[in-house]
Amino acid sequence: MGRHKEQGGARQGFDVADAAPLLLDPHGLVSGWTAxxxxxxxxxxxxxxxxxxxxxxxxxxxxxxxxxLHRCRAGGDWTGLMTALHRDGHPVPVSVRVAPATAPQGRPAVLVLLSELGDGARGWDMSRGVLEQIVVGNPIGIAIVDQELRYVWSNAALERWGGGPGRSRLGLRVADVQPGMDSEAVEERMRHVLETGEQVVGYEYVGRVRSAPLRETAHMLSFTRIEDDRGDPMGVYYTVVDVTDRHRARQRLALLDRAGQYIGRTLDVMTTAQELADVAVPGLADFVTVDLLETVLRGAEPVPEPLAGSERVPLRRAGHRSLYEDLPRTAVDSGAVVSYLMDSPPVRCLTTGESWRQEQLDPLAVEWAAGAPDGRESTFLELGLQSVMIVPIRARGVTLGLTTFFRRRQSPFDPDDLHLAEDLVSRAAVCVDNARRYTRERDAALVLQRSLLPRRLPDQDAVEVAACYRPADELTGLGGDWYDVIPLAAARVALVVGEVPGHGIDAAAAMGRLRTAVRTLAAIDLPPEEVLAHLDDLASRSARDDGDGEGDDGGGGGSSVGSACVYVVYDPADGRCTMAAAGHPAPAVVAPDGTVGFVDLPQGPPLGVGGPPFEAVEVSLAEGSTLVLHTDGLLAYGGDGVEESGRERLRRALEGMARELRPSCQAVVDALVPARPEDDVALLMARTRRLASEQIAAWELSPDPAVVADARRTAQDQLSRWGLDEEVKFTTELLVSELVTNAIRHASGRVRLRLIRERTLVCEVLDGGASAPHLRHPRAMDEGGRGLLLVSQLAERWGTRFVPDGKIIWAEQPLTTPPE
Incomplete structure (x- = not known):
């Protein structure tokens, strides 16, 4: 009945099971009627x-x-729409096909096929030929499987998916025609449709199919159940659409998006190079290497022509990532030196700045093998790598290195892959160059800061000291935290910890200026509160001179405004400790028995911002106590408990500290601060010592010029008991004579002579005067004015410091005989 076409042995005509057939005689009378x-x-x-x-x-x-009817008698047929009348009189829109036929007795007849056009109708409203074109000639792959999921029909478009023509599929299952794909996942959805009748639309299968065995492809599948007149399932028909291009475009966008999020999270060159390799595998390649010029890793400017005068070009392996574990260490060692022949593709890419792609490596293409550090070479063919792309890492017109992409079992790289690799590397190149520039600045700042910080802590007997400094991570930048230990007269010592706001070279320079000012003020032996007052004035003047005093938030790094500092003076003669703070945490004290406390220290304002005057406190420390001075970065990181304060975490760390000071200092920083903190951290720990009573000798003198001779004899006797040589005795006799005479002549009130024998011999004279003497150079005929000039010539150093009950003039001379 009617025409039909066959393709691959399977019938391709319309199924008319859903149409109501009628048979008419040549005059239009109904001769056959169906249920x-x-x-x-x-x-x-x-x-x-x-x-x-x-x-x-x-x-x-x-x-x-x-x-x-007349057309059918002439051998023609017709398909169109009509309106029939139901027995109860209501109209029934139908699709009608009228075609010539032959009655069972061989008489001519007319076949009429009626299909309802109402909602839910299953009839045809187009001709059979049109519908055959839609199904058979459809560019979308279509197939029908029975209840056992075996092929019973497929169109020609499905052949592009692999598995052969429709004839060879008949009776087979998906696993038989597509052995490389995950057939279980596809058949699982077919069974679901058979059992429930629910359509599955837009299922995306990503994998390898027979039509592209070396390349990952993507296909969109939809499944619908086929039912008979009673609604019982007969099988499933499904459609297949190749969406590989869309899938790959989505993958490329996802890869570039991941690169934007993942690459450049730090400002470390090696880390950034490794991030580039991590992003590219496995999304783009099986094995990726990132090689950089040595100058880039040092943060220096890349040399434009690093290639002349050598047979090989050395690069440094900065990053790599592989899907395989069978690659030799010479291919994957980060930091290893790799070299390439002068006329090799990598060197050409390095010199020209252009990319290179090879779909299939051959023996002639492996002469550019990477040279191992031990002199051996491993060719890429020996590693099983077949397809390769080389993309130069270029930023701001300068080539920094190379990124090489390899594939072992995937399909060869195509031009689209090269464009994606170039886009990926260009994004990473900016991050690598930023890291290089930051490395240069950070190294310069570190050099500057380390040159400004104490290279070694000075020798002195007042305290045992240990210090630890941990710079901020590369994203935050180097800060301006600092510490210092300054020996003072009379065996005393000044301990200083400070912090300059901001980061980078400017902060380091500001820190250097502040530290120099502190040492200068310490040299004139000012009390702690006066030292801070002078620093406050200095910061204010610097801000006015630089024009950044107003509106400066401290983030620029070049100003001392907002700096913090704590200044401590410890006297080992009596254990007194005087300190003052400017916007800085108070020191902690670890007693000899291990208990930890914090000094109740009034907080003055940060330097340069103005506010109330600075106040000092004085505490007495037992011998063996440990002073803990630190910047606020030590307390900035949370502990195990959310509510635990920084002081409590510091207390716990100090309670468990070892007896040895240096390892304890490092252990406290490690316990409280991450390896890459967001802010600089400086910690200074000083364990106090006391001078023995036999190292100090003191006498109260009456303000009578006659006692000068007694003072000389008393000093001589003490030096003899200490076993000092005659030269020291002679010099000390002259110093005592001049200093005592000067005190009696120009001051009033009490006079006290004190000798301190430590690393040096210190001669001190206390009087009740409030004016400081000054050195002058008398003329030849002057009768006086030579006392302090003589003192300055005899002593290694001398000075004046003020105390609550007057002033002390002191002179210090070295000892040739070490103390016992």
Whole structure:
């Protein structure tokens, strides 16, 4: 009945099982009636047979029926839309196909196929030829499987998916025609559709198929259940659309998006190079290496022509990532030196700045093998790597190195892959160059800061000291934290910890200026509160001179405004400790028995911001106590408990400290501060000592010039008991004579002579005067004014410091005999 086409042995015509067939004689009388026609129009066979079919149509369609019968008698057919009349009188829109046929007795007849056009109708409203074109010639792959998921039909478009023509598929399952794909996942969805009747639309399968065994492809599949007239499942038909291009475009965008999030999270060159390799595997390649010029790793400017005068070009392996573990260490060692032949593709890419792609390596292409540090070479073919791309790392017009992409089992790199690699590397190149520039600045700042910080802590007997400094991580930048230990007269020592706001070279320079100022003020032996007052004035003047005093938030790094500092003076003669702070945490004290406390120290304002005057406190420390001075970065990181304060965490760390000071200092920083902190941290720990009573000798003198001779003899006797040599005795006799005479002549009140024998011999004279003497150079005929000039010539150093009950003039001379 009617025409049909065959392809690959499977029938490709329309299935008319859902149409109601009628048989008419050549005059248009119904000669054959079916149950389907009765369900559609309501007339039984007894009523319909022998009746004109035109009587079952609306008037206009009844008139057309005569013309259609004449066309069929001439051998033609017709398909179109009509309106039939139901037995109860309501109209039934139908799709009608009229075609010539042969009755069972061999007489001519007319076949009429009726399909309802109402909602949910399953009839055809187009000709069979049109629908055959839609299904058979559809560029979308279509297939039908039975209830056992075996192929019963497929169109030609499905052949592009692999698995052979439709004839060879018949009776097979997906796993039989696509052995490389995950057939279980596909058949699982087919079974779900068979069991539930629910359509599965837009299922994306990503994997390898027979049509592209070396390349990952993507196909969009939709599944629909086929049912018979009773609604029972017969099988599943599904459609397949190749969406590989869309899938790859989505992958490329995802890869570039991941690169934007992942690459450049730090300002470390090696880390950034490794991030580039990590992003590219496995999304783009099986094995990736990142090689950089040595100058880039040092933070220096890349040399434009690093290639002249050598047979090989050395680079440094800065990053790598591989899907395989069988690559030799010479290929994957980070930091190893690799070298390439002068006329090799990598060197050409390095010199020209252009990329290079090879779909399939051959023995002639491996002469550019990477040279191992031990002189051996491993060719890329020996590593099983087949396809390669080389993309130079270029930023701001300068080539920094190379990124090489390899594939072992995937399909060869194509031009789209090269464009993606160039886009990926160009984004990473900016991050690498930023890291290089930061490395240069950070190294310069570190050199500057380390040159400004104490290279070694000075020798002195007042305290045992240990210090630890941890710079901020590369994202935050180097800060301006600092510490210092300054020996003072009379065996005393000044301990200083400070912090300059900001980061980078400017902060380091500001820190250097502040530290120099502190040492200068310490040299004139000012009390702690006066030292801070002078520093405050200095910061204010510097801000006014630089024009950044107003609106400066401290983040620029070049100003001392907002700096913090704590200044401590410890006297080992009596254990007194005087300190003052400017916007800085108070020191902690670890007692000899291990208990930890914090000094109740009034907090003055940060330097340069103005506020109330600075206040000092004085505490007495037992011998063996440990002073802990630190910047605020030590307390900035949370502990195990959310509510635990920084002081409590410091207390716990100090309570468990070892007896040895240096390892304890490092252990406290490690316990409280991460390896790469966001802010600089400086910690200074000083364990106090006391001078023995036999190292100090003191005498109260009456303000009478006659006691000068007694003072000389008393000093001589003490030096003899200490076993000092005659030269020291002679010098000390002159110093005592001049200093005591000067005190009696120019001051009033009490006079006290004190000798301190430590690393040096210190001679001190206390008087009640409030004016400081000054050195002058007398003329030849002057009778006086030579006392302090003589003192300055005899002593290694001398000075004046003020105390609550007057002033002390002191002179210090070295000892040739070490103390016992």
């Amino acid at each position: 389907h026609a009765e369900r559609l129009l309501g007339h039984g066979a007894a009523e319909a047979v022998g009746r004109k079919f035109a009587d079952l149509l609306e008037a206009g369609d009844a008139e057309r029926m005569e013309d259609l």
